[in-house]
Amino acid sequence: MLNVITPSETKERLLKAIGAIEKNDPRLREELRRIRRSDKFLDEARSLEGFGGALENMDGGMALETIVLRVGRPVLEIHDSTAVLEFRDVESAVWRDKLTKAQNLLTPAITAVGRIELENDPRFDWVGTGWLIDRDLIVTNRHVAEVFSEKRGNGSNFVFKTGKGGMPVRGFIDFLEEAGRTDALTFQFAEVLHIEPSPGPDMALIRVRPSRIDRMPDHIKLSAVTPQRQQDVAVVGYPARDSRIPDQQLMLNIFGDVYDKKRLAPGQIIASSANELQHDCSTLGGNSGSVILDLKTCEAVGLHFAGRFLEANYAVPAAIIDQRANKWRGKPTTVKRKEDIDDDTTGGPNPGNSTDYTSIQIPAPATGASTSFTIPIQVTVTVGGAAAQAQVGHNGHPMAVGEEGEAFITEANPDDYNDRTGYDPHFLDTEVPLPILLPHSKRKDILKLTGSDESELKYTHFSVMMSKSRRQCFFSACNIDGLTSVSMKRGAWRLDPRIAVNAQIMKECYGNPPKFSRGHMTRREDPIWGTKAAARQGNDDSMHVTNTVPQMQSMNGGIWLELENYALQNARKDDMRISVFTGPIFKTNDPIRFGVKIPLAFWKVIAFIHDETGELCATGYSISQKSFLPEEEFIFGEHSTAQKPISWIEAQTGLSFGDLAELDPLNTSEESFEMPLESLQQIRFF
Known part of the structure; x- marks a missing residue:
């Protein structure tokens, strides 16, 4: 939106x-x-x-x-694959000089960029931009390819969608479509080789069928050099008139009322990392899939995929494209630098990867059953079978020691929780209510307290809502007071007596690797504030298994762990209060490990009164713990934190955050958007 x-x-x-x-x-x-x-x-x-x-x-x-x-930041017309150095009444000697020097190298690169066109599609005649990276291989965006193609079943093959009259949609690329020109240089798509699964890079690879009549343009070389900030670049693509742009007259002034045709827009790189580029060239929605060319070499440094009006544009770096493409053209990866090795979520074979994959069996201690999965290392695993030993906790409740030596408080009285007030929606002096599950099927899955119609498990300073089918929380919501926060040692894990024991995951999937850790949704330290008694109670309450979800042993660290602290630093200094919502993204096809469905991704929403603006702000984040091996074999692998639109979190979870989504600074993205975070300073609060 x-x-x-x-x-x-x-x-x-x-x-x-x-x-x-x-x-x-x-x-x-x-x-x-x-x-x-x-x-x-x-x-x-x-x-x-x-x-x-x-x-x-x-x-x-x-x-x-x-x-x-x-x-x-001009937008130039292209005639005969050459940028027309006419600047619509406003001459730029600077850009004329730069583009003239690059002209000989620019022309063949421009020739390799085409408009993706569709036949039999009931909605669109064309959907974006693509460009050649090999003699018959083009790259475009995932969100472009998904318009006309989809995965077949659970395999790795892609098919063209059914279009008008029950006929399959056919895709083409036209390397001309220039202003004032009616001829075409069109090649039909032979097959969609790969669509990168979300939340991976926004890219797709398509094989183009050669023609007996027309010669296909030479492909664009992918740069092996990481672009630097302030480096001169140019975007080549097909900007389309966009009704979503808030100022149509301003769009007209910049683009000159020439849309749907091949254009060149020079600019600069404004940020560069291994996972994402940002540039400031002038683009519109039809630029999805455009090439970003280094003006000195005219090699491709990136694949444009998203933009924010008058702010920044985003691109997939060439090194990632090269890595993915080499799995389909059978060549070793040319870029060997460590920072260019990205999370592999393609599901295709990697000829350049010499790692051996070994299948291992993990015996289940109680039942004698086993689970087989493939991991990219050779591992020998021995799981002990010692019986649990009974102990007594500091509060007199019986405790159990599990197989990994973890202590559990296994019994308590539901009446002990009568004084828990839970999450306070008025904590920030303006109402921020708990999120609401909208889909009826998910509302039916909400677990109610035993003998009650209540579904909110209230603890000290936070609340949890549980899923019956998953035995994990839909979300945990916490109020944090940074001024009165204190540190305490962690206590024993606890079961909640207000719901059935078999509605909670005590052990099963938890333990030493390759099992999972109990990932706190509300961080353990977050509810430890207030009076000494309240802080102690918040510490104890945070250790309930209802507040945990299976996560990789190393996942809960880095930027993800520091989001709350950074928000507190930016909150109003006179009270330093924030409210945080955290939870997993449940999918029906989540993998089962050790008898438990494991979520692959997690989300977080943080709301607070910003110290600089004095206004309520809200931001969303996600982190993934997934990657895929050939034949869709699942492993847990790399994970990274990204700032995401709250509306995206709502779509993924079925939750509604009410007015918070409207406050989100990413809610104005014109194209598919996410912002991978390499530092906390990248976060946009407003």
């Missing part, structure tokens, strides 16, 4: 974007300053006033900035 951006927000984004351009390119800064002093462009700016949208009620100076942006 795209929120409407107000005129004042548009002005702010416009000035910020131009300020960044001027800061990063001294030559361009001087050129833009000259434009501001030009009588010609001052007159044009005055003529722009009163067109409506974000330009309505702008003074001439603000309208002039839209012209400045058009010069600083």
Whole structure:
């Protein structure tokens, strides 16, 4: 969903974007300053006033900035695979010089970029951009390929969807589709080789059928060099008119009312990491799948997949494309640097990977049954079978010692919990209620307290809602007071007497590797605040197994573990309060390990009054603990944290967070969006 951006927000984004351009390119800064002093462009700016949208009620100076942006980040037409160095009445000597120097290398690269077109599709004639990375192999975005293709059953093969008249949709790529040109250079798709599963990189690989008549363009070389910040690049693709852009007149000023045709838009890299690039070239929705070219070498440095209006655009780095593509073209990966090795979720064979995969058997201690799975190392596992020993806890409740030596408090009185008030929706001085499960099928799966219609398990400073079928929580919601927080040693694990013992996972999948750890949903330290008695009770309550979900032993660390602390640092300094919701993403096809369905991904939503704005803010996050081996064999592998739209979390879980989704700064993404986090400073709170 795209929120409407107000005129004042548009002005702010416009000035910020131009300020960044001027800061990063001294030559361009001087050129833009000259434009501001030009009588010609001052007159044009005055003529722009009163067109409506974000330009309505702008003074001439603000309208002039839209012209400045058009010069600083132009969008050029392409004729005969050559960028037309005409800048729509506003000459940019800087970009003319840069593009002229790159012209000989740019032309063959531009030729290898095409528009993805469909036949028999009931909705679309074309859906995005693709480009050749080998003689008959093109790359585009996952969200583009999924329009016309889908996976067949549980295998790794993809088929074209059924279209009009029951006929299969057919896909093509046209390497022309230039403004003022009616001829075509079209090749039909032979097969969809791979669509990267979410939450992996937004990319897909498609084999193109050669033609007996037309010669296919030469492919674009993937750069083996990580692009640097402020590096000059150009996006080549097919921007489409986008009704979601909040200011149509501003879009018209930048793109010149030429849509659906091949265009070139120069700009710079503004952020670079092993997993994602950010650039500031001018793009629209049809640019999904566009190539990002290094203007010095005209090699591809990335695959454009998403953008935020007047802020930033996002791309899959070339190293990741190269790694995925080599599994289908049978060549070793050319990029060997450690930072370019990405989470492998393709499900295809990896010829460049010399790791041996060994199948092992894990005996179940109680039943004698075994579980077989494949892991990329050779492992010998011995599981002990010592009987549990009875002990007595510090509060007099019986305790049990499990196979790994963990202590459990196995009995308690439900009446002991009568003083627990749970999550407080008014904790932030503005109501932030618990999320609500919307699908009827999921509401039926909510576990109620024994002998009660209540489903909220209230603890000290947090609450939990349980799933009957999964015996794990749908979510845990916690209030955190950073001013009165204290540290305490952890206690024993606890079962909750208010629900049946067999509705809780005590052991089964938990233990030393290869079993899982008990991953706290509400972190153990989060409810430890307030009076000494309340803090102690919060510490004890956090150790209930109802507040845990199976996770990899190493998962609960890094940025994921620090999200709450970073939010507290940004919360209003006079009270330092935040509310946090955390839970798993349950899927029907989650793998079963040690008799328990294991969720593959987790989410988190954090709400607080921001110290800088004084307003309630809300942000969402996800982390995955999955990767796939050939033949869809499941293993637990790499995991990374990403900032995600709260609306995405709602779609994945069936939960509704009410007004929080509207406060989310990522709620204005124009295209498929996520923001992998390598540092806490990347987080956007507003």
